Amino acid sequence: MGVGMSWDLQRLFVRHAREINRFLRRRGHSVETAADLTQDTFVRLLAAAPRGNGDNPRAYLHQVARNLSVDLYRRERLVDFVDLPAEDFQGLADFAPGPEAVTYDRQRLAIVARALSELPEQTRMAFEMHRLGERTMQEIATDLHLSVSRTWALIRRAYLHLRASLNDDLI
Template structure:
């Protein structure tokens, strides 16, 4: 049997969403589950059926099962309504111990990577990144062209990124 998904969607999507809405789901959830119904049919088509197979009934059965599963999952979740002003009080702003260790390791790797750079490249990078100088200012101070200053800074960035496990 051939499935014309576009035709089935045009013919039955509104009815499926409406039936899910009547079962107590809000409009957005009903629309999402309607799409999930058709995705389910696309990814796992129905088994080979006899001559009297009813695609409409099959679609409604899938949507009903998805709706039931959704409602069961929602029943397990306890939600508490809070206002926007309370969120900063709840969230812990401190980094986790793992994040602290990782940050320290990255800093050490960065320090070591900077130490590996040639003197002029390191100096140009530090002037740009730490001294907040423009590339033209760096070129003028080091007595090189701006394109050469940019090349030194770019090389430093590449070197550091190759040595640091930032992620």
């Protein structure tokens, strides 16, 4: 079995979201911030294939959550050092995602998870091995007993289906 086949996004969310949320709460984040960062962790999984930890989704999710937490604390620390009167401080832009952005990201996550589940099994496996498992076309073709050109066609079809699903549902 290839690495990517075990990276079922919905299953990972169900299995690890509460754990990631508790991890972020232990790092000192509020309930709301921990919820936002947990969601961002899973959205990040869609946006970027893992580097290292390719065979350990739990470790990868924890690393992403930790990085998002550190980034947020760095941004907050920069603000702490600015000595502004309260009324001037209130006028500063808030760079945290607003409720609309969080809702939008959650909708996109649900759409992508649904679109992945709609793909034929071999197409979904090829896509996950490529996108989440960082496997080459040749490695995937060998594992699935396909030609490289057929593997490329399956992965391209998966990308097109995901893009169409996102465009259809968010327009």
